[in-house]
Amino acid sequence: MPAPQDTSSVSPHSLLRSVFGFDGFIGLQEPIINRVMAGGDALVLMPTGGGKSLCYQIPAMLRPGVGVCISPLIALMQDQVRGLTQMGVRAACLNSSLDPYEASDVEQRLETGQLDLLYVAPERLFKPGFMDFLARCNPCLFAIDEAHCVSQWGHDFRPEYMQLSVLHDRFPGVPRLALTATADAPTQRDIVANLRLERAEVFATGFDRPNITYAVQPKNNGRKMLLRFIRDNHPGEAGIVYRISRKKVEKTAQFLVDNGITALPYHAGLPQAERYANQERFMREEGVVMVATVAFGMGVNKPNVRFVAHLEPPKSLEAYHQETGRAGRDGLPASAWMCFGMQDIAILRSMIDSGEAADTRKRVEAAKLGSMFAFLETAGCRRQALLAYFGEDIEPCGNCDNCLSPVETWDGTVAAQKALSNIFRTEQRFGVNYLAQVLAGKRTDRIVSFGHDQVSTFGIGTELSQEQWKSVYRQLLANGLCSVDLERFNALTLNERSWPVLKGERPVRFRTDPAAPKRLKKKARL
Numbered sequence: 001m002p003a004p005q006d007t008s009s010v011s012p013h014s015l016l017r018s019v020f021g022f023d024g025f026i027g028l029q030e031p032i033i034n035r036v037m038a039g040g041d042a043l044v045l046m047p048t049g050g051g052k053s054l055c056y057q058i059p060a061m062l063r064p065g066v067g068v069c070i071s072p073l074i075a076l077m078q079d080q081v082r083g084l085t086q087m088g089v090r091a092a093c094l095n096s097s098l099d100p101y102e103a104s105d106v107e108q109r110l111e112t113g114q115l116d117l118l119y120v121a122p123e124r125l126f127k128p129g130f131m132d133f134l135a136r137c138n139p140c141l142f143a144i145d146e147a148h149c150v151s152q153w154g155h156d157f158r159p160e161y162m163q164l165s166v167l168h169d170r171f172p173g174v175p176r177l178a179l180t181a182t183a184d185a186p187t188q189r190d191i192v193a194n195l196r197l198e199r200a201e202v203f204a205t206g207f208d209r210p211n212i213t214y215a216v217q218p219k220n221n222g223r224k225m226l227l228r229f230i231r232d233n234h235p236g237e238a239g240i241v242y243r244i245s246r247k248k249v250e251k252t253a254q255f256l257v258d259n260g261i262t263a264l265p266y267h268a269g270l271p272q273a274e275r276y277a278n279q280e281r282f283m284r285e286e287g288v289v290m291v292a293t294v295a296f297g298m299g300v301n302k303p304n305v306r307f308v309a310h311l312e313p314p315k316s317l318e319a320y321h322q323e324t325g326r327a328g329r330d331g332l333p334a335s336a337w338m339c340f341g342m343q344d345i346a347i348l349r350s351m352i353d354s355g356e357a358a359d360t361r362k363r364v365e366a367a368k369l370g371s372m373f374a375f376l377e378t379a380g381c382r383r384q385a386l387l388a389y390f391g392e393d394i395e396p397c398g399n400c401d402n403c404l405s406p407v408e409t410w411d412g413t414v415a416a417q418k419a420l421s422n423i424f425r426t427e428q429r430f431g432v433n434y435l436a437q438v439l440a441g442k443r444t445d446r447i448v449s450f451g452h453d454q455v456s457t458f459g460i461g462t463e464l465s466q467e468q469w470k471s472v473y474r475q476l477l478a479n480g481l482c483s484v485d486l487e488r489f490n491a492l493t494l495n496e497r498s499w500p501v502l503k504g505e506r507p508v509r510f511r512t513d514p515a516a517p518k519r520l521k522k523k524a525r526l
């Protein structure tokens with residue numbers, strides 16, 4: 001067991017050097033560490049590979065007592081603890097993988113102050129009596145890793161995470177950090193509310209992953225396209241292929257194997273032993289392609305995953321960002337490749353349409369789907385569209401499919417002006433369907449009751465169909481030229497980027513084949 005370090009006179013910087021072997025902090029590590037050292041809470045939003053771990057590991061070692069990291073991922077905990085122990089850090093974990101003897105050994109070291117860092121699974125934390133036990137162990141900070149798991153909108157929702165607000169009540173003086181690599185605005189609000197982090201300082205470095213190249217293609221025999229993509233771009237390299245169903249996972253894995261690619265399936269319906277064995281092979285061997293449902297991936301910390309492919313679009317850009325973020329953790333070039341078909345669009349679309357009149361949850365889900373749809377459709381830079389969803393404004397990246405080979409577009413400047421002006425005239429209170437109806441001049445009861453048949457934009461958009469206007473709005477949204485208010489029925493609103501368009505200072509182009517809403521009509525009735 002490593003000897004306890006006398007850290008009373010040690011600075012974060014010297015610990016960074018002596019224990020971790022790094023010369024300087026990166027990103028926002030230093031201000032975050034200072035915040036926690038001073039006893040404050042922090043919400044840390046940093047992309048994968050941004051260096052989140054040190055933000056709590058260093059304060060845990062410097063503050064008297066034990067730092068507690070709550071993580072939903074047992075495999076990841078074990079990796080972390082192994083790495084830390086090798087560097088001489090007094091770290092351990094408590095989770096279901098330990099036998100009772102090992103667990104009681106860890107508990108004894110905790111109680112006698114022999115640990116600086118404890119990784120614990122949330123369900124362990126809420127075992128009867130554990131909080132009282134923890135109170136005797138002098139916790140000096142709580143780090144809540146993968147904090148987006150607290151959001152019920154997200155696809156990684158973990159009910160146990162909801163209970164983590166008790167840490168605030170039970171240990172009011174102990175600083176807490178919530179860390180995540182993926183959180184859009186609704187998820188961030190959930191983290192703050194559900195973890196009681198109202199007083200946390202927010203540290204956000206931006207979610208861009210510059211080494212990932214994004215590309216999206218219309219689907220025409222997805223498996224064959226996938227095979228070509230792998231052969232042309234990533235032969236013999238490790239990758240993850242996401243599919244929507246277990247059956248498709250198995251078929252696609254078999255198809256790749258039949259074509260000479262080392263591919264393995266992963267989904268929640270496989271026996272645990274097989275799942276585990278496949279994951280191990282993916283981690284240890286070079287050049288394995290994992291074909292999986294979304295059940296695979298969180299905490300899969302393989303640095304040299306060279307591509308992530310989607311044969312169906314995920315339900316939100318948040319999920320897409322997280323799933324594609326598993327590529328290129330080592331910082332070397334990597335691909336995020338997706339194809340989507342009319343049927344995938346029809347499914348997304350019907351989920352949006354049926355979500356319209358429903359409760360808040362459905363509305364948020366519908367808005368998330370809408371953003372995904374807009375991303376598929378955009379003629380602009382994919383990275384710009386993706387980051388706009390997280391509230392970041394960047395220049396076109398020059399490194400995505402649309403930047404590298406521009407799609408056919410039409411001059412949409414006037415249409416954009418009409419569309420934005422229509423948002424303004426109807427007081428920024430309505431969603432895409434309503435706005436498209438006003439432009440088309442539909443005298444519905446609702447429109448008449450709001451007096452919007454009297455506004456100057458009523459009926460000025462007959463040159464396009466309502467479907468095309470919806471596409472115009474989605475593309476405006478995708479390019480950050482308007483915003484969506486999730487709190488107010490997904491109303492579209494203007495933002496600071498809308499005004500240059502309205503004033504005629506900024507031309508706008510839309511793509512000509514916007515996921516073909518017209519061709520879709522037949523299939524949508526399937």
Ligand code: ADP
Nearest residue numbers: 022024025026046047048049050051052053054
């Ligand atoms: P995250 O949890 O945000 O995905 P990690 O904490 O795992 O990121 O760190 C990502 C990588 O960056 C790791 O390999 C880590 O060793 C490295 N790293 C972290 N901080 C520094 C630093 N200050 N200097 C150099 N490398 C760092």
Ligand code: ZN
Nearest residue numbers: 381397400403
């Ligand atoms: Zn781009």
